[in-house]
Amino acid sequence: MDQIYLEYQFKVEPLVPGNEILIAELGFAGFESFVENEDGLVAYIQKEEWHENILEDIHILSNPAFTISSEFKEIAQQNWNAEWEKNFHPIEVDGLCTVRAPFHEKPNTKYDIIIEPKMSFGTGHHETTHMMIQFLLKTDLNDKKVLDMGCGTGVLAILAEKEGASEIDAIDIDNWCYLNSVENTERNDCSNITVFEGDASLLKNKSYDVIIANINRNILLEDIPTYVNCLNKGGTLLLSGFYKDDIPQIQEKCEAFSLKFVENLEKNHWVAVKFLN
Numbered sequence: 191m192d193q194i195y196l197e198y199q200f201k202v203e204p205l206v207p208g209n210e211i212l213i214a215e216l217g218f219a220g221f222e223s224f225v226e227n228e229d230g231l232v233a234y235i236q237k238e239e240w241h242e243n244i245l246e247d248i249h250i251l252s253n254p255a256f257t258i259s260s261e262f263k264e265i266a267q268q269n270w271n272a273e274w275e276k277n278f279h280p281i282e283v284d285g286l287c288t289v290r291a292p293f294h295e296k297p298n299t300k301y302d303i304i305i306e307p308k309m310s311f312g313t314g315h316h317e318t319t320h321m322m323i324q325f326l327l328k329t330d331l332n333d334k335k336v337l338d339m340g341c342g343t344g345v346l347a348i349l350a351e352k353e354g355a356s357e358i359d360a361i362d363i364d365n366w367c368y369l370n371s372v373e374n375t376e377r378n379d380c381s382n383i384t385v386f387e388g389d390a391s392l393l394k395n396k397s398y399d400v401i402i403a404n405i406n407r408n409i410l411l412e413d414i415p416t417y418v419n420c421l422n423k424g425g426t427l428l429l430s431g432f433y434k435d436d437i438p439q440i441q442e443k444c445e446a447f448s449l450k451f452v453e454n455l456e457k458n459h460w461v462a463v464k465f466l467n
Contacts, residue, residue: 194237198262202230208256210433210459215248217406222366224316230258237264281314283323289314289345292377301327301352304377305343306370314345318404318430321455321462322346325428331355331400337393337420339403339413340431344371344385346402351380355400358383361392390416400426404462407432411443418447421467430462437461 198221202208209231213224216233223234235244245251251258280290280297288297292304305313314320319342326346332354338347341360350358360375360383362368368387375383386392390413401417403410410429421427427449429440434456440463441451449465 195234195265196237196240196262197265198233198235198260200230200233200258200260203257205230207459208250208258211250211256212248212258214406214433215250218408219244219247222364234265278313278315281320283314283320284327286327287323287349289323301349303345303348303352305345305348305374306377313343317457317460318462319345321457321460322402322404322428322430323349324455325462325464326350326353326402329353329400329426329428334399335397335422337361337396337398337401337403337417339390339401339417340405340409341371341385342367342404344374344383346404347371347383347385348375348378348380350400350402351382352378356382359396359398360385361388363387363389389413393417393420396420397422398425400428402428404430407436407440410440414440414443415447418444418449418467423467425467427465427467428462429465430460432461433459434461437463 200212202212209226220239221233221235225232250256278291280288280294282288282299286299287301288299289303289305292306296302314323326349331350333356336350336355336358338358338360341347341362344360347358347360360371365387368385371385393416398420399422401421417427437454444465449467452464452466454461454463
């Protein structure tokens with residue numbers, strides 16, 4: 191049976207950094223997917239996760255620095271599929287990696303990833319996924335054991351396998367993301383990826399050479415100690431899903447566990463950071 195979603199149309203002024211802040215707060219409230227446009231953004235939430243007071247904790251809506259209006263309607267899952275097909279364009283990262291839908295032409299880039307995102311996050315269009323792809327393209331993954339935490343569509347796990355990773359665990363707490371990642375790994379003929387539904391509690395007694403976590407700041411701060419326990423000596427930790435202003439807090443937490451800050455990437459106020467163990 192198809193999931194029923196509610197679609198919220200937000201008009202946002204000013205767009206920057208209004209959209210970024212609104213997306214972060216809506217994500218924390220349970221919204222699953224976002225499409226930015228020239229007026230603001232469209233956000234989707236499962237009907238069963240929705241309640242009539244859901245916007246009360248979205249603090250930016252009462253911030254006098256922004257003017258934000260919204261309206262919503264119920265939308266069936268099949269309508270969403272048609273919508274993303276209409277609006278999903280292939281992206282190319284650093285001339286090396288293309289992320290595209292099955293109906294797009296095959297590119298000439300080194301890495302060709304086919305994604306059917308549906309309601310899952312992670313097509314490469316969002317700044318955080320784009321920067322994580324950039325980091326992975328610069329990372330030696332040959333014969334490495336990799337964790338993709340908060341895998342969304344599975345795009346980062348798929349790239350890791352294409353770059354030569356020998357074993358990849360992809361984990362997401364959301365059932366839709368879990369199912370979508372399984373589907374996308376099969377679509378890309380991946381044989382080294384195992385997808386799990388759950389959270390950081392699944393990492394007990396695990397070890398990795400490279401850990402990727404593109405989630406939100408609060409979850410990262412909570413789970414960094416768990417990541418450190420799983421990260422092999424000399425291993426790499428790549429984090430994203432937060433803003434430039436959050437770097438000091440993330441860096442302090444990582445350095446408390448003896449991780450070494452290497453560099454960060456920045457794109458439209460979002461950042462991705464690299465640490466070494």
